[in-house]
């Protein structure tokens with residue numbers, strides 16, 4: 001058993017994320033909350049549907065930040081997904097940790113040391129939800145301990161004091177119009193970081209940056225691309 005929970009092994013290790021999913025160059029670490037309870041499908045479990053993964057891959061693909069809505073394309077574009085708490089927890093325990101995390105007092109998020117090397121290496125970090133925010137603050141002293149509600153203005157946003165961080169609420173807890181707003185802000189953040197020498201710059205990103213500056217429909221016409229059904233459903 002693990003010392004931190006009663007699982008034999010964390011999903012992170014079970015799905016060999018560190019050996020099979022780590023990008024060559026870490027452009028963006030996406031930090032989620034925790035892998036759910038024993039019955040929840042893990043982000044890197046390709047045999048099962050995962051709501052947050054579907055939204056994330058679909059929207060990043062629509063924004064042309066990744067080449068396809070797949071885990072391989074996610075990795076190829078330099079993305080890695082990890083959780084603030086790697087343990088699976090019962091639903092009640094997750095709710096408790098999330099509540100405590102709002103004031104940076106989740107014991108489990110504060111004990112998370114696994115994020116530190118990825119945060120150091122990543123050009124950009126998407127901090128998604130309260131548990132993620134608490135865990136990132138515990139792992140990185142540069143990250144300011146803002147107590148504001150991440151579901152309200154000025155969130156979602158780039159952290160001005162620590163500009164490689166983008167903070168939003170958790171995608172699956174946001175209504176559709178908020179999800180659209182989160183991605184608008186993330187794409188703008190990504191384009192800004194790509195234009196910066198310290199940012200997640202590469203030629204594909206530069207190209208995507210030029211495109212996402214225009215409205216998606218006009219953009220597709222201009223590029224003479226076939227109208228994709230996924231793209232046409234993109235709200236906002």
Ligand SMILES: [Zn+2]
Nearest residue numbers: 002004005087
């Ligand atoms: Zn554990």
